[in-house]
Amino acid sequence: MAGKRLYDEMGEIKKGPWKVEEDEVLINHVKKYGPRDWSSVRSKGLLQRTGKSCRLRWVNKLRPNLKNGVKFSAEEERVVIELQGQFGNKWARIATYLPGRTDNDVKNFWSSRQKRLARILHTPTPPSSKSQKKSGKQVAALHQVPTLEAPKLSSSTEEESSSKAQSCSSSYIDYPETIKMVPLPELVLNSNLLSFEANILQLESSPVENKPCPEPQLDFPQxxxxxxxxxxxTLESQEVITTFGDANFLNALASHAYASEIVQLPYASPCFEPERCCQNGGQGEDENPVTPDSFIDDFPMDMFDHIEPLPSPSEW
DNA sequence: AATCGCGCCAACCGCTCATAC
DNA sequence: AGTATGAGCGGTTGGCGCGAT
Incomplete structure (x- = not known):
């Protein structure tokens, strides 16, 4: 399959949905060279896709251990909500706490959640893009998070990939999916949010899925x-809020409330080894069924054990 | 049965950052 | 030190499926 050319009619850059054959070509490329040198996929004539497009396809769909087609669990939702409040729209960073989830997943989840919330609350969707582009720096202030301790992130998965790709050219075993585990850190959370979520959860007539919420027992300002x-x-709004404790909304409500204190929750740490994370750090997310279409979940874990060394550019 | 609205998701775009030269 | 190139990240868009009307 490698070497098969998949050009469009014009021989130009191909866009749009990926075909199975293209996926196979890309997978073969990664098998051979590891998840890097994306632009060489095109320069070698394997695909008429940009390196960027190839990388995205791999990261979002073809990587092993992705939870493709699996809805966010209640626990994952909670994690996203908390971390969004803490980090802002740092989706890649947030995704490192959610084994099997990509930044795109998190982003999409958050976006649709915001839309729905805005619709039901009859409020315009918060400006997302340019105004929030500063959010990385501004969000902390916006959320009034005075004493957040950044989790010990050695780097994001992508950063790992990138740095390792460049620093270690002889082995590909160490790409993000198989990078060593970091010790489970204690993730520090904004107790404002937790308090509100805890309180809000009390309103719920039905418990949030099967996840008991430990926060009410935590010893922070009540x-x-x-x-x-x-x-x-409206009743509808309240229902949504109880179902969807929104960090921003809750923060707005809580803006008059207590200064944050540090609490620690034992949920998934940044993890670069999804398989282990799912088993250990995933905290019951294994309950999520594997969808039939996520064939990549069946990739053997030694899939890359026989990756060939990357030839030098002069050999191309 | 047709239409509409909504949610979800894949993929693209623009920008930024890192690295190589 | 400056420039070019590649890679990564966040925002946006468009298509599809599905349920409601």
Missing amino acids: IAPLQADDLPL
């Missing part, structure tokens, strides 16, 4: 439990 009629919201 906020008087919210009563449904404390909020000037």
